[in-house]
Amino acid sequence: MSATILIVEDETRLADILEQYLRLGGFHTERAATGPRALELWRAARPALILLDLMLPEMDGLEVARRVRAESEVPIIMLTARDEEVDRLVGLGIGADDYVIKPYSPREVVARVRAVLRRAQNAAPVSSTLHAGQLTLDTAAFEARCGEEILDVTVAELRLLTALAQAAGAVKSRSELLSALGGLDRGTDERTVDAHVKNLRRKMGVCGEGLETVRGVGYRLRS
Known part of the structure; x- marks a missing residue:
């Protein structure tokens, strides 16, 4: 069964492109355009990874990530149009596994998804x-x-x-x-x-x- 990727992006054109490339890459996708909907789909679909835009209506991506992290260690890749260090630090501080700055190549995003999933699957402690x-x-x-x-x-x-x-x-x-x-x-x-x-x-x-x-x-x- 292919892994499910939850795309959380309020720009329809970008979400369409990401979904197309992820499906061509063999992934199943779910989509949300708002923070509350993202949390609903995360709980319902239990995706293998979340692609999470920083700027979302109703609830921003950082708050979505905080709420997810309170319950789960599902991998999260943050998508942001802002390159300020404060966003990067805050995003990393809540447990994001990676981040991608817009504009990005959809092929690069798919490559990042594969890499993060591979790390999550292969992660094993060397010593307890x-x-x-x-x-x-x-x-x-x-x-x-x-x-x-x-x-x-x-x-x-x-x-x-x-x-x-x-x-x-x-x-x-x-x-x-x-x-x-x-x-x-x-x-x-x-x-x-x-x-x-x-x-x-x-x-x-x-x-x-x-x-x-x-x-x-x-x-x-x-x-």
């Missing part, structure tokens, strides 16, 4: 429990703790922390961390890693002090 200082990661339970406090991390943030914790004390380059995030697709750049690190430091409290920047190279998690 990892420790770095006061930080504890239980990748099997999708849980990160600073001491006894459970941290509110996204899937992407847990992947990044896992890559750093597996090499605790060693420097990981941005390109290595981007690879750990699965961000090797054309159009995804290393600023994605910086955005995740910024969000993690905000969420990690005292444990964030152990997440160090190594200027010109990347990041290190103190052991």
Whole structure:
């Protein structure tokens, strides 16, 4: 059975094009033009992935993503016409797996869909429990703790922390961390890693002090 992709886009012409290319690529599609309708279809169809426009009537894409993330880790690719860093950071902070800036090539969007689905299907924790200082990661339970406090991390943030914790004390380059995030697709750049690190430091409290920047190279998690 082909995977179902939920297209959430209020511009009919763009939604038509995305639907055409996704169907040619072998996917089943569902479509929503508003935030509330997107949530209804997500619950009814349980898609394998959501293509989610940022600017929607009635409820914007960020709020849709927040509500989905409160209940599910379904992959989300954000579609946005705005390239400001604030949108990128907020989008990543709610757990978006990737983002595409308009105008985009529909073929590129289909390629991103395939890549994100492949990462989701192949994702498997290397080790169930990892420790770095006061930080504890239980990748099997999708849980990160600073001491006894459970941290509110996204899937992407847990992947990044896992890559750093597996090499605790060693420097990981941005390109290595981007690879750990699965961000090797054309159009995804290393600023994605910086955005995740910024969000993690905000969420990690005292444990964030152990997440160090190594200027010109990347990041290190103190052991």
